[in-house]
Amino acid sequence: MSTVHTDIVTPAGKVYEGDVHMVCVRSKDGELGILPNHLPIVAPLEIALVRLKHEDEKIVDYVAVHGGFIQVSRKSITILSEAAELKADIDVARAKKAKAEAEEQLSTLHKTSQGYEEARLKLKRSELRLSTAAIDDSIPEA
Amino acid sequence: MPSMRDIKEKIASTKQMRKITKAMQMVAAAKLNRAQSAAEDYAAYADKLHEVVASIASTMSKGASSKHPMLAARPVKKTAYLVITESRGLAGAYDSTVLKYVQNLIREKHQSKDEYTIIVTGKVGLNFFTKRGYPVAFSKADVPDDLTFDNILAFAKQAVSLFNKKEIDELHLVYNHFVNAISQTLVDKQLLPLTNLEHAPAQKVSYVYEPDEDEVLTDLLPLYAQGQIYGALLDAKAAEQAARMTAMRSASDNASDIIDRLSLSYNRARQAAITQEITEIVGGAAALE
Numbered sequence: 011m012s013t014v015h016t017d018i019v020t021p022a023g024k025v026y027e028g029d030v031h032m033v034c035v036r037s038k039d040g041e042l043g044i045l046p047n048h049l050p051i052v053a054p055l056e057i058a059l060v061r062l063k064h065e066d067e068k069i070v071d072y073v074a075v076h077g078g079f080i081q082v083s084r085k086s087i088t089i090l091s092e093a094a095e096l097k098a099d100i101d102v103a104r105a106k107k108a109k110a111e112a113e114e115q116l117s118t119l120h121k122t123s124q125g126y127e128e129a130r131l132k133l134k135r136s137e138l139r140l141s142t143a144a145i146d147d148s149i150p151e152a
Numbered sequence: 153m154p155s156m157r158d159i160k161e162k163i164a165s166t167k168q169m170r171k172i173t174k175a176m177q178m179v180a181a182a183k184l185n186r187a188q189s190a191a192e193d194y195a196a197y198a199d200k201l202h203e204v205v206a207s208i209a210s211t212m213s214k215g216a217s218s219k220h221p222m223l224a225a226r227p228v229k230k231t232a233y234l235v236i237t238e239s240r241g242l243a244g245a246y247d248s249t250v251l252k253y254v255q256n257l258i259r260e261k262h263q264s265k266d267e268y269t270i271i272v273t274g275k276v277g278l279n280f281f282t283k284r285g286y287p288v289a290f291s292k293a294d295v296p297d298d299l300t301f302d303n304i305l306a307f308a309k310q311a312v313s314l315f316n317k318k319e320i321d322e323l324h325l326v327y328n329h330f331v332n333a334i335s336q337t338l339v340d341k342q343l344l345p346l347t348n349l350e351h352a353p354a355q356k357v358s359y360v361y362e363p364d365e366d367e368v369l370t371d372l373l374p375l376y377a378q379g380q381i382y383g384a385l386l387d388a389k390a391a392e393q394a395a396r397m398t399a400m401r402s403a404s405d406n407a408s409d410i411i412d413r414l415s416l417s418y419n420r421a422r423q424a425a426i427t428q429e430i431t432e433i434v435g436g437a438a439a440l441e
Contacts, residue, residue, distance in 0.1 A: 042362075052204060
């Protein structure tokens with residue numbers, strides 16, 4: 011099975027670097043599963059979970075990616091985002107707090123009022139963090 | 153001539169001062185290290201982003217029909233200058249070079265206040281411009297030393313949206329660029345519109361854009377512009393710490409010089425007092441004989 015070199019890069023530095031067999035992302039147009047030797051493509055991403063499947067299919071890395079882009083070239087895949095966190099790096103307490111804050115903001119704001127969109131995105135990001143952190147990635151024993 | 157006690161006091165207070173400037177120099181050096189590594193982390197991201205933007209921009213320029221507003225130059229009615237200064241002072245000529253440059257630039261290029269606006273970070277710059285009655289669109293007085301992208305995202309977005317809403321037609325970044333620990337150079341860079349992207353990347357890859365180029369650009373270009381602002385802030389931060397380090401080092405050196413000179417005159421005064429005492433004793437003894 012072949013692999014492709016994958017980087018996840020944010021302004022704060024490289025979050026992930028490694029050779030994987032398959033990258034699953036959610037683009038603005040829908041889910042994309044990218045295997046090695048995919049044709050070069052650039053697509054904007056949703057605030058969503060990215061799954062990186064290793065050669066041994068049982069090992070999967072989960073990364074919460076907050077928007078940005080995926081850039082696939084012949085030799086490598088790069089995900090560019092303003093923020094991204096590995097499952098292990100997520101601060102659950104902080105995410106819970108952010109979620110509560112965002113919900114409170116949303117309940118006081120109207121759809122058309124200023125800041126609504128930002129609060130909605132904040133909610134989305136905190137929900138993504140929580141759901142990513144909650145994934146059970148223990149390897150089932152064969 | 154100052155008395156021995158005066159000189160002694162002066163030496164003690166200069167020593168205290170030297171302690172403080174030395175400590176500040178060390179703090180600045182540590183912060184410089186951190187700022188440099190943050191800038192390096194960011195460089196990886198910036199390079200990748202630039203590669204994507206440049207490759208799209210180069211394919212776009214062939215079919216120039218659908219030029220994104222952030223790429224197209226339009227008649228300039230209002231120019232914005234994003235000026236990066238710092239808040240704490242004690243960094244030598246760090247702020248004054250930037251501020252003087254902006255002042256001269258505006259005097260040369262603009263007749264009235266309607267033609268330009270200023271976006272400023274750092275207390276020093278903010279005070280400078282508001283005191284002199286320059287139009288300040290908005291500002292960010294405090295930029296933390298350990299800068300993260302989240303810290304400045306709102307600020308960067310605001311600057312970019314000003315351009316997108318056509319309130320300004322050009323955005324320039326003016327800041328001190330970090331060359332190395334002992335030198336900084338002033339940079340004046342046009343950020344928006346993004347006209348300097350055209351040099352194509354080394355290896356050309358024709359990408360497929362999903363859903364299409366325009367959609368990708370609408371998402372990508374603001375991210376790119378915000379990234380550039382963040383990069384400039386990081387660069388300026390590193391330059392600031394370097395400038396502060398140099399300023400504090402020369403302050404410590406000057407303090408040492410002063411202490412040396414004062415100790416010399418203290419010793420001289422002491423010697424003079426002893427000599428005088430001996431002469432007095434000898435004189436007294438001679439009078440008794």
